[in-house]
Amino acid sequence: MTAIHGRFVRSEFLISNGAVIDAVDSSGCTTLHIAAFYGHELLSRTLLSFGADPTKKNLIGRTPLHMSCLSGFVECCRKFIHLNVDLDVQDANGKTPLHLAAYNGSIDCLDLLVSSGAKLNITDNQNRIPLHYAASQGKFNCVYTLVGIGSDVNIADVNGCIPLHLAAASDYDGKCVEYLLSHCLDPNKKDNNGYTPIHYAVLGRNEEGLQHLLKACGDKLNSGNLPKLTPLHIASYYGYNEILRMLLPLFNNTNIRDETGKTPLDLASLNGHRQCVQLLLRCGALVASHDNITQRTPVHAAAANGHLDCLEMLLDNAETPTVVDALDVNRRTPLRFAVSSGNIKCVIALLQHGANVNIADIHHHTPLFRAVYSGQFDVVEMLLGQGASVNVQDTNGKTPLHLAAQCGHDSILSMLIQNHNQDVSALLDNQGCNILHWACHRGKVECVEYLINNFNDKVWKGNPFSPIHCSTLKGNEKCLEMLLKYFGKESVNCRDQRGRTPLHIAALSNSIGCMKILLKKQSSIESRDVKGRTPLILASLNGHSQAIDLLLNAKANIKSQDKLKNTALHYACWGQHQSAALMLLQKSKENTVVNITNKQKRTPLHVAAQKGLVQVTQLLIEKGADVLAVDSQGLTPALCCAPNKNVAQCLNIILSSYPPQTGTVTHRGLKKHASVIPLTQSLSPSSTESLASQNSFICWTGNLSHHSSDSDFY
Numbered sequence: 001m002t003a004i005h006g007r008f009v010r011s012e013f014l015i016s017n018g019a020v021i022d023a024v025d026s027s028g029c030t031t032l033h034i035a036a037f038y039g040h041e042l043l044s045r046t047l048l049s050f051g052a053d054p055t056k057k058n059l060i061g062r063t064p065l066h067m068s069c070l071s072g073f074v075e076c077c078r079k080f081i082h083l084n085v086d087l088d089v090q091d092a093n094g095k096t097p098l099h100l101a102a103y104n105g106s107i108d109c110l111d112l113l114v115s116s117g118a119k120l121n122i123t124d125n126q127n128r129i130p131l132h133y134a135a136s137q138g139k140f141n142c143v144y145t146l147v148g149i150g151s152d153v154n155i156a157d158v159n160g161c162i163p164l165h166l167a168a169a170s171d172y173d174g175k176c177v178e179y180l181l182s183h184c185l186d187p188n189k190k191d192n193n194g195y196t197p198i199h200y201a202v203l204g205r206n207e208e209g210l211q212h213l214l215k216a217c218g219d220k221l222n223s224g225n226l227p228k229l230t231p232l233h234i235a236s237y238y239g240y241n242e243i244l245r246m247l248l249p250l251f252n253n254t255n256i257r258d259e260t261g262k263t264p265l266d267l268a269s270l271n272g273h274r275q276c277v278q279l280l281l282r283c284g285a286l287v288a289s290h291d292n293i294t295q296r297t298p299v300h301a302a303a304a305n306g307h308l309d310c311l312e313m314l315l316d317n318a319e320t321p322t323v324v325d326a327l328d329v330n331r332r333t334p335l336r337f338a339v340s341s342g343n344i345k346c347v348i349a350l351l352q353h354g355a356n357v358n359i360a361d362i363h364h365h366t367p368l369f370r371a372v373y374s375g376q377f378d379v380v381e382m383l384l385g386q387g388a389s390v391n392v393q394d395t396n397g398k399t400p401l402h403l404a405a406q407c408g409h410d411s412i413l414s415m416l417i418q419n420h421n422q423d424v425s426a427l428l429d430n431q432g433c434n435i436l437h438w439a440c441h442r443g444k445v446e447c448v449e450y451l452i453n454n455f456n457d458k459v460w461k462g463n464p465f466s467p468i469h470c471s472t473l474k475g476n477e478k479c480l481e482m483l484l485k486y487f488g489k490e491s492v493n494c495r496d497q498r499g500r501t502p503l504h505i506a507a508l509s510n511s512i513g514c515m516k517i518l519l520k521k522q523s524s525i526e527s528r529d530v531k532g533r534t535p536l537i538l539a540s541l542n543g544h545s546q547a548i549d550l551l552l553n554a555k556a557n558i559k560s561q562d563k564l565k566n567t568a569l570h571y572a573c574w575g576q577h578q579s580a581a582l583m584l585l586q587k588s589k590e591n592t593v594v595n596i597t598n599k600q601k602r603t604p605l606h607v608a609a610q611k612g613l614v615q616v617t618q619l620l621i622e623k624g625a626d627v628l629a630v631d632s633q634g635l636t637p638a639l640c641c642a643p644n645k646n647v648a649q650c651l652n653i654i655l656s657s658y659p660p661q662t663g664t665v666t667h668r669g670l671k672k673h674a675s676v677i678p679l680t681q682s683l684s685p686s687s688t689e690s691l692a693s694q695n696s697f698i699c700w701t702g703n704l705s706h707h708s709s710d711s712d713f714y
Contacts, residue, residue: 028059029067036064036080039073054080061091069097069113072106077113087118094124102130102146105139110146120151128157136166140175143167153183160192161200167209168197174208177201187216194227202231202247205240214246221250228259236264236280239273244280254283261292269298269314272307277314287318288326295329303334303350306343315353324353331361339367339379347379357388364394372400372416375409380416390420397430405435405451408444417454425455432463440470440479448479452486460487465496472502472518475511484521492521499529507535507551510544515551525556532562540568540584543577552587559590565598573607573616581608581616585623594625601631602640610640 024030032052035043044064048054054064065085068076077097081087088096098118101109110130114120121129131151134142143163147153156162164185167176177197181187188196198217201210214221221231232251235244244264248254255263265285268276277298281287290297296304299318302311311334315324325333335355338346351357360366368388371379384390393399401424404413413435417424428434436455439447448467460466468491471479480502484491493501503523506515519525526534536556539547548568552558561567566574572581581604585594595603605625608616617637621627628636635648642648 024058028057030056030058030064032056032064033058033062033067036073036076037067037071039068039071039076041073041075041079044076044079048079048083054083054085055089057091060093063089063097065089065097066091066095066100069101069106069109070104072101072104072109074106074108074112077109081112081116087113087116088122090122090124094126096122096124096130098122098130099124099128099133102139102142103133103137105134105137105142107139107141107145110142114145114149120146120149121155123155126157127155129155131155131163132157132161132166135163135176135180136170138167138171138173138176140171140173140179143176144179147179147183153180153185156191160190162189164189164197165191165195165200168201168206168213169204170206171209172206174206174212177206177209178212181212181216187213196226198231199229199234202234202240202243203238205238205243207243207246210243210246214250217250221247228257230256230258230264232256232264233258233262233267236268236273236276237271239268239271239276241273241275241279244276248279248283254280254285255289257292261290263289263298265289266291266296266298266301269307269310270301270305272302272305272310274307274309274313277310281313281317287314288320288323290326290328293329295327297323297326297334299323299326299334300328300332300337303346304337304341306338306341306346308343308345308349311346312349315349321354324350324355325359327359331359333359333367335359336361336365336367336370339370339376339383340374342374342376344376344379344382347382351382351386357383357386358392360392360394364392366392368392368400369394369403372403372409372412373407375407375412377409377412377415380412384415384419390416391422391427393429397428399427399429401427401435402429402433402438405439405444405447406442408439408442408447410444410446410450413447414450424451426461428462434460434462436460436467437463437465437470440467440476440483441474443471443474443476443479445476445478445482448482452482458487464494466491466494468492468494468502469496469500469505472505472511472514473509475509475514477513477517480514480517484517489521492518492523493527495529498531501527501535503527503535504529504533504538507539507544507547508542510539510542510547512546512550515547519550519554525551525554526560528562531564534560534562534568536560536568537562537566537571540577540580541571541575543572543575543580545577545580545583548580548583549587552584558584558588559593559596561596561598565596567593567596567598567604569593569596569604570598570602570607573604573611573613576611576613578613578616581613582619585616585619591623594620594623595629597629597631600633601629603629603637605629605637606631606635606640609637612641
């Protein structure tokens, strides 16, 4: 603190009482560094008299001399020079005290360093000499001094920039640029990217510096040696209209293209620079010019970003009126972009200039699709008034009606239906889904209510995965109740192409609320799909304990088997749904379910043992599961615990080698025989399948869920 405030008397007292004179702070600075930075000459002298080290560096390699030059305190600088410190010492970035003095414009420090023998052309880590930094900060006195005493004006930094490049970007009074040009520097000198000082002047919006550069260039801007991105592009992009006015007379071609094929007019339109657009149009810029990548025109750019003034100016000055319907690489028109931007005024301007409302892009989407998707009621109304087609289908077969229902825009849906002269229930997409399917799938209650009030009949068309199935899948109780009321009591047991009823769908998706509604409406609890699965089996397959509980309370048959003879308990064990399996066992009043076998002659105990379900295995045994039951491969539940057939065979051999027992040993009421069924034949390579492949229902459990090929609903 004494160093910051220059309290040299207090510093003497502290040093006399044992203060460490070269102690450093968190940045590695000593008291002398801080005193030098704040220009405390007397304190610096006091610290030096007590032996402070003037050559000590902080964490970034700077000495007290660096610090005094950076702040511009020449007297502190003079004291360190009198101590014969190294004038050219470099910090971690390679900067000498002269670099810092030039950067800060400390002309007194710079003169002192130079007169004391500091080297002018030492480069730092960026290959910059002090002149670079003086020029980059527009410090004319330092530039004048350094150039005057022989600093090299042509040294390029790592980016290929000479001092003139840096001065052009930031010397706003133009003195440094003018002075450097007077030393015969080339105004067209390129950096590593091919950019000249003129590029830097335009980018830095340095009008004074640019005037000197343009005067030195004459007509060389049209030489063809400029990079693709010209100063004209930069000025247009940033909206520097005064600079653009200076540049335009020097370019014969105002439609010059950058590497992507964009013209200055395109860039000005993109960012809504009205004055720049006006200037470029007066100088012959073409409106119908497409770029090389997106094939968009300036009209696309203005429309996409909602720049109404620029858009109207472009349309009024276009060389051809067809530009209003110009197509980009994806066949999108300016109207399509205007609708996407949500700027209704731009939409109006394009329509007034004759924009076609029914041009479709590569996905067969017209502007109406975008307006419907984003819920722009006024734009939809306007497009319909201009003849936009409601019946147009995209590549998925969907119409704007499908999209309105899917997004839940009920007011737009109503407007579209009023403009649709056919039965909306018969309007199907590529999956056979009508608009009611989509409204139900998304759970849009208002749309569902409107649609069922406007359908012509009570028989749905298209995909048999009905709107009732859709509402159930998404757990939308309100939609489900409305649909059941509308389509009648028979609809509660309607089936999709896989034979599934809405109750099946509710069970597999764990839609408890919908399940209660369906059960109340007398949905068949034992209905089977094409694979013979009941709702209870599907709920167990997915481990939905709540659904299982509800179905069991409704007297679902726990012993029901599908076409592969699997029960709900088999599937719960196979899916490792322990809580579901325990619920099935605890709720079951008949213990015979524990010994029901599937087509592979496996009991639930076989599956539970193989899957490592300890609690389920224990409860199965307690309920009388046969521990010696043999499946079609000759495996008992114990041998199913083996990870593969070889391990099972080894286990069988070991068990078979036990000494013979007299009689039998009973355990918990079950007989354990001393011998075990030989497995050599059943586990030989010639047997039908491996242990893993015998669990054949792993192959079709993946098809039990709603993730199928039905439609993109799932």
